[in-house]
Amino acid sequence: MKQPPILVIGKNGKTGTRVNQRLQALGYATRPVSRSTTPSFDWENSATWRSAIEGTRAAYVSYQPDLAVPNAEPAVKEFVRVAADAGLEHIVLLSGRGEEGARRAEEVLKNSGLSWNIVRASWFAQNFSESFMLEGILAGELVLPAGDIVEPFIDVDDIADVAVAALTEPGHRNKLFEVTGPRALTFAQCINEISEAIGHPVKYTRIPVDAYINVLNEQGVPKDLQWLLRELFTVVFDGRNCNVMSGVEEALGRPATDFKTYIQKTIESGVWNPVMQKEIV
Numbered sequence: 719m720k721q722p723p724i725l726v727i728g729k730n731g732k733t734g735t736r737v738n739q740r741l742q743a744l745g746y747a748t749r750p751v752s753r754s755t756t757p758s759f760d761w762e763n764s765a766t767w768r769s770a771i772e773g774t775r776a777a778y779v780s781y782q783p784d785l786a787v788p789n790a791e792p793a794v795k796e797f798v799r800v801a802a803d804a805g806l807e808h809i810v811l812l813s814g815r816g817e818e819g820a821r822r823a824e825e826v827l828k829n830s831g832l833s834w835n836i837v838r839a840s841w842f843a844q845n846f847s848e849s850f851m852l853e854g855i856l857a858g859e860l861v862l863p864a865g866d867i868v869e870p871f872i873d874v875d876d877i878a879d880v881a882v883a884a885l886t887e888p889g890h891r892n893k894l895f896e897v898t899g900p901r902a903l904t905f906a907q908c909i910n911e912i913s914e915a916i917g918h919p920v921k922y923t924r925i926p927v928d929a930y931i932n933v934l935n936e937q938g939v940p941k942d943l944q945w946l947l948r949e950l951f952t953v954v955f956d957g958r959n960c961n962v963m964s965g966v967e968e969a970l971g972r973p974a975t976d977f978k979t980y981i982q983k984t985i986e987s988g989v990w991n992p993v994m995q996k997e998i999v
């Protein structure tokens with residue numbers, strides 16, 4: 719008998735895209751959703767949730783914008799209720815390390831009565847290439863309010879591999895995987911490694927968090943996103959997440975991908991080409 723599809727929330731996201739591709743390559747039917755799909759799924763409109771979930775059996779859940787925001791816990795609570803009512807059996811939730819809001823959302827899932835996995839991730843390496851830090855790298859200078867605190871940046875490909883294992887291997891059920899990269903680095907060290915590998919100088923500049931938020935404000939970044947970035951760079955980025963964890967190894971039986979491998983893959987993808995080409999011009 720044909721298996722019902724696996725729901726992937728965050729079709730166009732850094733993790734959702736990869737989870738969906740891997741599941742399809744393994745022959746699983748999927749239903750990738752976001753605000754721009756049919757059926758659509760919008761975290762800010764709970765009326766969209768049931769029709770997206772109905773007929774699926776398991777779900778990969780990435781919340782928007784971040785489980786640290788105050789709305790996240792009630793939203794996850796309501797999502798889990800709707801999911802259970804619609805017959806969903808298993809949820810794999812992407813979570814963030816060191817976030818109080820994320821911890822509360824994890825508890826909601828653990829106590830839901832559904833079968834669950836939590837993939838609690840460190841900062842993504844792909845923030846340097848598929849998110850808000852790309853612009854700085856292309857401009858030759860990344861300016862952020864982060865100093866000497868180290869972070870074991872994780873390759874999002876590893877997150878997707880762990881999520882797929884959690885979705886497809888029943889032996890992993892009801893486990894939390896705390897996933898990080900194998901080396902903890904400061905932002906300045908990351909930029910040095912990227913700069914050396916691409917063969918073009920990229921500078922890292924640290925500024926005070928208030929100055930950073932002022933710049934975001936002048937750029938018209940919405941207030942709730944400003945709040946989130948302040949929270950991430952102060953509360954979450956205070957040193958609590960420095961340690962390397964073994965979640966990738968536990969789930970996959972192989973080590974997590976090193977930041978240097980991530981850099982090589984990213985160079986091959988061409989996303990940093992504009993900054994590399996400045997050298998040639």
Ligand SMILES: NC(=O)c1ccc[n+]([C@@H]2O[C@H](COP(=O)([O-])OP(=O)(O)OC[C@H]3O[C@@H](n4cnc5c(N)ncnc54)[C@H](OP(=O)(O)O)[C@@H]3O)[C@@H](O)[C@H]2O)c1
Binds near residue numbers: 730734755785845
């Ligand atoms: N970045 C990190 O370092 C990090 C670390 C740990 C955990 N996390 C967690 O990762 C999660 C994000 O996952 P990700 O990075 O894979 O996603 P992402 O790349 O941020 O996803 C972007 C996509 O989300 C969709 N989206 C935006 N608002 C939405 C909404 N209201 N409802 C439904 N979809 C929406 C958009 O597609 P449409 O326009 O089509 O809707 C957009 O293309 C967050 O919960 C965050 O806390 C991130």
